[in-house]
Amino acid sequence: MKTSVMVFHPNLDKSLANKALMRAAQASGDDVTVRDMYALYPDFHVDVAAEQQLTEANDRIVLQFPLYWYSSPALLKQWEDDVLTMGWAYAGTHQLEGKHLMVAVTTGGSEETYQFEGRQGVTMDQFLLPFKSMAHRVGMVYEDPFIVHSATPKTLDEQHLREVMTAYNERLKH
Ligand SMILES: Cc1cc2nc3c(=O)[nH]c(=O)nc-3n(C[C@H](O)[C@H](O)[C@H](O)COP(=O)(O)O)c2cc1C
Numbered sequence: 001m002k003t004s005v006m007v008f009h010p011n012l013d014k015s016l017a018n019k020a021l022m023r024a025a026q027a028s029g030d031d032v033t034v035r036d037m038y039a040l041y042p043d044f045h046v047d048v049a050a051e052q053q054l055t056e057a058n059d060r061i062v063l064q065f066p067l068y069w070y071s072s073p074a075l076l077k078q079w080e081d082d083v084l085t086m087g088w089a090y091a092g093t094h095q096l097e098g099k100h101l102m103v104a105v106t107t108g109g110s111e112e113t114y115q116f117e118g119r120q121g122v123t124m125d126q127f128l129l130p131f132k133s134m135a136h137r138v139g140m141v142y143e144d145p146f147i148v149h150s151a152t153p154k155t156l157d158e159q160h161l162r163e164v165m166t167a168y169n170e171r172l173k174h
Helices: 017-026 048-056 074-083 124-138 158-173
Strands: 003-007 032-036 060-066 100-106 146-148
Touching: 003 017, 017 032, 017 060, 017 100, 017 158, 048 074, 100 124, 146 158
Parallel strands: 003 032, 003 060, 060 100, 100 146
Antiparallel strands: none
């Protein structure tokens, strides 16, 4: 499946998890294109025509990012607001119809904390609802998200990181 992986990390140089996932994605084969979106658009001026063209040329869009304040880094929101235009994504032509959307997100918090009764008091499903709703609205197939919890240098040991990279690499091959 022709896949566009967009990595939204404002500080990729200091990243452990997303940098590793990016490497795993890059090794997934010729069908997978990986882009560092903050490097492309440091001033937040998204090239809408280029982004729409690239999106049209792919069968699956992967939005990869670290969880920041229960949301995504700001450039991802900017990308959505600018690129998913009326008449292109919805209300007119539906250029994304039938394409797949997958969210790949890393969190500092552990899996146990992302429960109603957990420390975060919120589940990952709740947090990801805006992406699921967006996919639904534009006719995309919402894939199960790829989630890496406890993604801090203290809690993500080398072996787990390797397992996570393998799982991501495999997931992107299909
Ligand atoms: C500004 C900021 C906000 C964050 N907010 C959250 C949060 O709401 N929930 C959480 O679990 N982790 C949060 N974290 C931790 C990051 O999600 C974690 O450091 C990141 O996923 C690790 O990936 P990386 O190694 O690629 O940077 C936050 C980190 C920063 C810098």
